[in-house]
Amino acid sequence: MYEGDNSGPMAKFIQSTPSKSLLFMVTHDDGSSKLKAQAKDAIEALGSKEIKNMKFRSSWVFVAAKGFELPSEIEREKINHSDQSRNRYAGWPAEIQIEGCIPKGLR
Numbered sequence: 001m002y003e004g005d006n007s008g009p010m011a012k013f014i015q016s017t018p019s020k021s022l023l024f025m026v027t028h029d030d031g032s033s034k035l036k037a038q039a040k041d042a043i044e045a046l047g048s049k050e051i052k053n054m055k056f057r058s059s060w061v062f063v064a065a066k067g068f069e070l071p072s073e074i075e076r077e078k079i080n081h082s083d084q085s086r087n088r089y090a091g092w093p094a095e096i097q098i099e100g101c102i103p104k105g106l107r
Contacts, residue, residue: 023066031054
């Protein structure tokens with residue numbers, strides 16, 4: 001996302017992804033200013049609760065199911081905001097991850 005405007009192609013990719021697909025998304029630097037409303041709306045439509053809460057240099061991870069439901073116990077999204085006073089990498093947020101096992105054959 002750093003160079004150029006890739007929001008339109010990203011939104012088209014999300015919209016054209018076939019049903020029964022898993023989508024994995026992450027940002028590190030910088031989805032807050034480069035990711036435009038069209039792409040954020042497409043990601044929010046997949047179930048993201050945090051995509052519009054990103055700040056400069058936030059780390060964000062999201063897993064979405066298109067056309068089916070993930071089990072409720074699967075962690076789907078996490079965000080870590082850059083904080084000059086707390087982050088260990090001179091204002092850059094630490095790594096972020098979600099864990100879980102997505103069962104084979106979900107419909």
